[in-house]
Amino acid sequence: MNLRLVIVDDEALVRTGFKVILTATHNMDVVATCDGREAVDTVIHHDPDVVLLDVRMPEVDGLTVLRELRRRSCRARVAMLTTFDTEEYVATALRLGATGFLLKDTDPEQLPEFVRIIASGGLVLANSVGDIFTSGNLWRxxxxxxxxxxxxxxxxxxxxxxxxxxxxxxxxxxxxxxxxxxxxxxxxxxxxxxxxxxxxxxxxxxxxxxxxxxxxxxx
Missing domain, CATH: 1.10.10.10 (Winged helix-like DNA-binding domain superfamily/Winged helix DNA-binding domain)
Structure with missing residues (x-):
């Protein structure tokens, strides 16, 4: 069965770019894209396998969306999309159950494989986020x-x-x-x-x- 994906980002260009890459991949369907305001209702309605969720959005940020999805016991695995990394955001997202941190400029050839890893229960962290994760600073x-x-x-x-x-x-x-x-x-x-x-x-x-x-x- 195809993996069902939802992409949440406040920039239409980013949503479109990720959708083009992933829908061109065998066994992947982007069933919806939206911004932060519509994110929770869209994810609950479509029940995807994986959500790619922007961390920073102007009206409803990604951590707020992730927190609400977890409160509603949403089954989807969630990877945060970001252009930056801070210990506060990384720690909070991981504690809320995020299963990945992907940079928005992720290599298009690597993106589908990262999504497959996330869907199968693995953890995917961009290199800079991985350094934060293993530094010990988050866990003192x-x-x-x-x-x-x-x-x-x-x-x-x-x-x-x-x-x-x-x-x-x-x-x-x-x-x-x-x-x-x-x-x-x-x-x-x-x-x-x-x-x-x-x-x-x-x-x-x-x-x-x-x-x-x-x-x-x-x-």
């Missing part, structure tokens, strides 16, 4: 509650979560730790339940915030 405020949640995981679950935080897929984690993909899927499901996380990204954010790393899963 890990609370006692965060640490308690991490402490509830088994050593194997902490190892798997650390690899999820690196952006690895279940198949890649399975290869890394020499287990079957189905076993990894079960571990990830258990991790999300124990952490009370609605997505792999939210679990990864908690892992980063508490300093969990693949090199020290038993700490």
């Amino acid at each position: 405020q890990g609370s006692e509650e965060d640490r308690r949640k991490i402490g509830s995981l088994s050593a194997r679950e902490r190892e798997v979560l650390a690899l999820v935080a690196e952006g690895l897929t279940n198949n890649e984690i399975a290869i890394r730790v020499h287990l079957s993909p189905m076993t990894i899927k079960d571990h990830v499901s258990a991790i999300l339940t124990k952490l009370g996380s609605g997505s792999r990204v939210q679990a990864a954010v908690l892992a980063e915030r508490t300093g969990l790393s693949a090199s020290s899963p038993d700490e």
Whole structure:
């Protein structure tokens, strides 16, 4: 089945450019484009697989839209579109469950693959955003509650979560730790339940915030 996409941006030129690129891609349909004012109703109505959502829009910004979509339990995976990166925006978007940060000047040849990764549950971050994500600056405020949640995981679950935080897929984690993909899927499901996380990204954010790393899963 084709991936269903909605593009939200306050600039018509940006919406059109992304739509042209993605509709020319096999198995992708852009079912709607709109600005921030119409975003929530449009996404809820069309029920897409992926939303590409501008961070900064003049009337209703992307974080407000993302927060409302999550409040309504929208199933779509959301990637933020941006021309800039700040720790505040990155941290807030990731904590709200965004599964990607894409620059508006992303290489057109790479864009469809990034969308496929996001649709399949992966995390895609533009290089500059990735640097912010891994710098540790976002995660210095890990609370006692965060640490308690991490402490509830088994050593194997902490190892798997650390690899999820690196952006690895279940198949890649399975290869890394020499287990079957189905076993990894079960571990990830258990991790999300124990952490009370609605997505792999939210679990990864908690892992980063508490300093969990693949090199020290038993700490």
